[in-house]
Amino acid sequence: MTVRTCAAAAAILASAGCGASSTEPDATDPKKLPPINVRAGSMKAGFGTIERLVEAAKREGQLNVIGLPRDWVNYGEVIDTFADKFDIKVNELEPGASSRRELEAAPKLRPDVFDLTLDVAVAQAGKFAPYKVAGWQDLPDPIKDPAGNWYAAYGGYMSIGYDPRAVKPPATFADLLKPGYRVALDGDPLRSASAFDGVLAASLRNGVPQASQGVDLFARLKQEGRLTDLTKANAIVAWDYLNAARSAHQSDAWQVTIPRDAPLGDYRVQAINKDAPHPAAARLWQEFLFSDDGQNLLQKGFARPARGEAMLMRGSLDAEQAAKLPKAPGPPVLVTIPQADAAKAYVKEEWSKRVG
Structure with missing residues (x-):
């Protein structure tokens, strides 16, 4: 990360605690929908609509996450809400795993998604499947990889x-x-x-x-x-x-x-395992995590949402919870x-x- 991008990202983090107009695409003519591609680089390219992504993820039926303690930024509620909303079983692998351990364990445990420190994500970008969530434009450039290999979900x-x-x-x-x-x-x-x-x-x-x-x-x-x-x-x-x-x-x-x-x-960034055993569920997880609901659930855990500035401008940020965040100098x-x-x-x- 350069000094310039650090300065830009700093301004975003400061404001996020205090859109793309929606995290879901507009309805598309069914005749023009693309063939489903569960390993596509965006929802539009691989599924056309959120409904088709949900259907594909439900067919897989499971999602493997790793390194997500349930008491860390409200991940317990995030996981349970995702599982209930989409009727997908979430397998919680090694909740206490560090970023490096997440990647070391990946060949054996086969997680679908990662939550990582920025330095580890940058160094290991080749292990991720590029994917740009529907709310991609709301994410400041300094906190996302231009190719979509990784992207920040929250900071502190x-x-x-x-x-x-x-x-x-x-x-x-x-x-x-x-x-x-x-x-x-x-x-x-x-x-x-x-x-x-x-x-x-x-x-x-x-x-x-x-x-x-x-x-x-x-x-x-x-x-x-x-x-x-x-x-x-x-x-x-x-x-x-x-x-x-x-x-x-x-x-x-x-x-x-x-x-x-x-x-x-600092920010924590998300990425999809290039060898994800449940690629559609992995993409649905990212869409949920970066949706207004997902970002507000992370903020409920006192994290500062990466889409927070755009959500604040649109009135979709939970302002009451934002006011509970520790005051930044x-x-x-x-x-x-x-x-x-x-x-x-x-x-x-x-x-x-x-x-x-």
Whole structure:
């Protein structure tokens, strides 16, 4: 991702939390409908109408998803709604799989669709079947592959969730070094993309990642005995949709802030397995996920919908739920893939030695 596309995507992410006129095509003359092609690159080319896509997906009867925890951005309700709406069985494979694990396991487990970090999707684009959803024009160019190999469905900001009964609201990552904070990352940064991004956010200086600064902060917390696990922490560094979900369940005991000096943002992208065993169901899943209903269900899980700006303009975005998203201090910083790779190399080299 270039600096220019990062800047453009940042503006979109900021506005999405606050169309193509529809996510379904107009009715088509039955005599002019194309032959059904379950591996086509768009609904129009392969099916002609959403109804024909639904029929083809129902004939397959199943969909294999991977790496979708049910408590992550409301995926439990998304999956159940899809299954009930279309009468298709959804097989949930390895819900806790990382992006890299999703692709490693694909030859054996045969998922139909993926939910991935951007860097993994870009590097592995050859493993995906190009497909452009009906709402393609609503997706900003910087967050979709021009060929349709991958496309962002939702995004978020790195945040600090905290217990207001135990500590004062942290305005910056440096505040976590003040007395009283017991801090946790959302996993091990050597294995978890979310935890690594927490270190990356703490490393930002004037919008530029300096990995040593992030490792320094957590090394100091470790030395002082205040870097702990999730169950013992009164401050958790995680994506805002994860911290906001915690807050929704215990609002008096958990609040969320996005540090004003380090508003790191990122997107999760979708892709169809080139070897999908249920290719029509895979395409229907993407159409559902990017429909107004699907995007609003993701927002219900406190994610920021990729089509959010267009939906807001048309009045189809759930404004009440949008108002519940953690307040952003401004457009996010979106690091480039080379910047992220350099930070990963540093963390891999230093984390075990300095933090353990």
